[in-house]
Amino acid sequence: MAKPILVTGFEAFGEHEINVSESVAKSLDGMEVRGHKIRSLVLSVDFDGSNRVACMLEKEEFAAILHIGLAANSAHPRIEIKARDILDFRIPDNSGRQVINTKISGKGDLFSTINHHDWDIPSMIDSPVVSEDAGEYICNETLYRTLLNISDGTPCFFLHLPLAQNDAKGLALQCLDRMLRPPCLDVGAGAIIQDGKFLAARRAQSEKHAGWWEFPGGKFEDGENASMCLIREIKEELELDVTTGEMIGKWIFDHGDVVVRLHVMECFISSGDMKLHVHDKTQWCDGPDEVEWLGPDRDIAEAISARLKHHHRLA
Numbered sequence: 001m002a003k004p005i006l007v008t009g010f011e012a013f014g015e016h017e018i019n020v021s022e023s024v025a026k027s028l029d030g031m032e033v034r035g036h037k038i039r040s041l042v043l044s045v046d047f048d049g050s051n052r053v054a055c056m057l058e059k060e061e062f063a064a065i066l067h068i069g070l071a072a073n074s075a076h077p078r079i080e081i082k083a084r085d086i087l088d089f090r091i092p093d094n095s096g097r098q099v100i101n102t103k104i105s106g107k108g109d110l111f112s113t114i115n116h117h118d119w120d121i122p123s124m125i126d127s128p129v130v131s132e133d134a135g136e137y138i139c140n141e142t143l144y145r146t147l148l149n150i151s152d153g154t155p156c157f158f159l160h161l162p163l164a165q166n167d168a169k170g171l172a173l174q175c176l177d178r179m180l181r182p183p184c185l186d187v188g189a190g191a192i193i194q195d196g197k198f199l200a201a202r203r204a205q206s207e208k209h210a211g212w213w214e215f216p217g218g219k220f221e222d223g224e225n226a227s228m229c230l231i232r233e234i235k236e237e238l239e240l241d242v243t244t245g246e247m248i249g250k251w252i253f254d255h256g257d258v259v260v261r262l263h264v265m266e267c268f269i270s271s272g273d274m275k276l277h278v279h280d281k282t283q284w285c286d287g288p289d290e291v292e293w294l295g296p297d298r299d300i301a302e303a304i305s306a307r308l309k310h311h312h313r314l315a
Contacts, residue, residue, distance in 0.1 A: 003063040004039045005176060008053060010069050010138070013045040014091050020161050021068040024168045033173065034180040036063040043142065046095035050141040054149040064155045064179040065146060068172060069139040071160035077128040077171055078160035079121070081112045083144035088136040110147040112157035118184040118259065120252035125171040134158055155179040184252060184261040188229035189215040189297070191248055191304045192240075192267045194284065198304050200291050201238070201279040212294035215264065216279070226263035237279065240272040249303060253296040264300050 009025030012018055022042050029040035043049035053065065071078055085108050087099040116130055134140040143158040150156055159175055161168050192199040192215075200213045218233040220226075227244040234242050245266030252261045274282065283291060288301035 002036050003061055005033060005036045005180075006041065006053065006056075006062045006065045007038055007172070007176075008041045008043050008065075008067050008142075010043050010045055010049065011094070013094055013138070016070065016072065019070050020163070020165070020168060021070055024068055024161065024172055027169050028172060031173070033176045036180065038176070044094060045138050046093045046097060047141075048095075050138050051145050053142070054145040057146070057149040061152070062154055064176060065150075066172065066176055066179070067139070067142055067146065067156070067158040069142075069158060069160055070163070071135075071139075072163050074160060074162045077126055077162060077165060077168070078131040079116060079119075079128050079175070080131050080134040080139075080143060080158035080160055081114070081116055082132040083110045083112070083134055083140055083147055083158070084136065085109050085144065086136050087141055090137070093138055104141060104144050105148060107148070110144055112143070112147065113150060113153055114155050114157045114179055115183065116157075118252070118261070119178045123252075124174050125167050126165050128159075128171065131160070134160070181254060182257075182259050184259050186220040187260050187262050188217040188220065188226045188233060189262045189264045189300065190217050190230045190234050190242065190244075190267040191215060191264055191300075192234070192242065192269065193245075193304075193308070194269060196308055197284040197286055198301070198308070200283045200285050200293075200301070201276075202281040202283075202291070203294070204276070204278060204280040207278050209294050211292075213283075213291035214294045214297050215262075215300065217262075226265050229263075230265055230267055234267060235272075237277055238272075238282075239275040239277075241270045242267040243270050244268075248300070248307065251296045251300055255295065260295070262296065262300065264304075 007025050009021035010019050025040040028038045031038045087102050089098045092098040201216050202213050203209050216237050220229045248264040287305045
């Protein structure tokens with residue numbers, strides 16, 4: 001049986017009559033993400049609440065742990081990747097406790113057990129931001145005490161929500177999906193540019209994703225960066241020697257069984273006669289809609305096309 005996902009929210013506190021994190025956590029209870037059922041808890045805003053999940057971890061295991069709380073003064077949702085070893089309450093908690101400038105454990109700050117670099121955060125709902133300051137109140141204390149008791153790398157972080165947000169539930173589900181999906185596989189994608197056009201290549205019938213168009217490239221080998229990968233891959237695939245130019249950007253795409261992070265760079269042919277090995281056709285393109293692109297490659301083609309037009313205007 002698959003391990004459950006644990007999602008927590010908090011009861012209201014201080015001057016707030018409601019806490020958005022409570023309603024979001026409750027709305028997720030019983031849902032499934034990547035085959036794991038969500039179990040929701042509403043935590044008290046005091047020491048017992050901050051320590052509850054840490055105590056649960058002594059007896060239970062979870063596929064992922066998502067703490068949700070209110071950040072009333074924040075304009076955007078915050079993905080908290082660090083819990084600080086400090087408590088300094090501006091107001092008392094709901095039990096009347098008010099801790100001033102005190103360490104939680106004395107063991108130093110702790111980092112969330114997620115790899116946010118794999119999350120394609122710019123594409124997520126309601127424009128969340130990455131933060132290393134979860135505050136000095138119960139939210140930070142809860143994350144800290146939980147992380148202190150995680151010994152098996154269970155993905156865990158704190159999601160701070162502003163008072164008003166378009167789709168907090170949708171964002172929470174996106175976060176859970178990213179917590180549970182496979183790590184990104186780094187792949188180089190070459191934007192081979194010549195005479196103001198860029199090269200598209202069609203996957204041969206014997207290849208995976210046959211018939212779809214892509215940018216030539218492939219998986220990084222150990223020790224490679226994007227430039228090294230592309231020089232090698234384009235030589236193997238097209239028998240072209242290329243030099244690399246500027247980085248155009250990075251795109252993350254979830255194929256279901258694998259998540260790919262495409263590192264897209266300018267490439268320029270220095271020598272060689274093109275011969276196809278994993279493709280059956282190539283085409284020089286002016287714009288993004290001339291071929292049927294694989295995965296996110298149309299978005300990449302659009303970015304390259306806009307870049308080339310911009311450079312043409314400046315020339």
